[in-house]
Amino acid sequence: MSLFLAQAPGSVMLIGAGPGDLGLLTVTGLRALEAADVIVADRLGARSIIDQLTEERGAPLDAVVIDVGKQPGHHPVPQERINEILVEEARRGRRVVRLKGGDPFVFGRGGEEVIACREAGIDVQVVPGVTSANSVPAVAGIPLTHRGLATSYTVATGHDQLTEIGGGRDHTVVVLMGIGTLVHSAMVLARGTRGPDCPVAIVEDGFGDSQRVTIGTLGTIAFHAARRSVRSPAVIVVGDVVTLSPYAAGAFDSAAAPHPELARNP
CATH class of the missing domain: 3.30.950.10 (Tetrapyrrole methylase, C-terminal domain)
Structure with a gap:
């Protein structure tokens, strides 16, 4: 069974957006984005993927997009709050995609988010991305x-x-x-x-x-x-x-x- 088919309501999927080129997004990542109820998106790579996918479809994604992007020296949404958002949205019974630039496990703090979800009893999976x-x-x-x-x-x-x-x-x-x-x-x-x-x-x-x-x-x-x-x-x-x-x-x-x-x- 693919990762995409295994995702159920009330779960979180961490997806690597790659360097920001839609062509380098995995097929599993693409399908999960199209089926998501909520997308919690980074700034680098992730926003570009959402914009390109919206342009290609000719319409916005059905999901609610929550922007948690960070800039050098400016983190408007702290990592602890990001972890809480993932858990809160999943507990509402939503399919949550955490869209992260590059690969979630290469300097992406993806491990911390996985641990937070597991400790809260949330089903969480990881889709690797193309690291920059x-x-x-x-x-x-x-x-x-x-x-x-x-x-x-x-x-x-x-x-x-x-x-x-x-x-x-x-x-x-x-x-x-x-x-x-x-x-x-x-x-x-x-x-x-x-x-x-x-x-x-x-x-x-x-x-x-x-x-x-x-x-x-x-x-x-x-x-x-x-x-x-x-x-x-x-x-x-x-x-x-x-x-x-x-x-x-x-x-x-x-x-x-x-x-x-x-x-x-x-």
């Missing part, structure tokens, strides 16, 4: 692993200041929510074997209308990001795999530091 940690680098032509260049990768949050991550340039590092702590993160990663010349890419608004890629090194990326007024949402990729991106063409052909102009969208 993988999809946003891919849209910029950056594989996280590549034979001869990288055999492993680490996904970290920049929401708090980054601590040391082992490995060299062959160990890719992906930093989510890291623009506010970019200077610190670049310094920490440059201290190790990666060094200040290690390639870096920042992909802003992946899959969005304002998608843009900035190329640099650990020693220069903070300068380039400031010069270009790089903003969230953005994914930072560190490692030699960055050189495979078409946005990096020619950027590392000489010893000179790459310039952000080299990173214009092809």
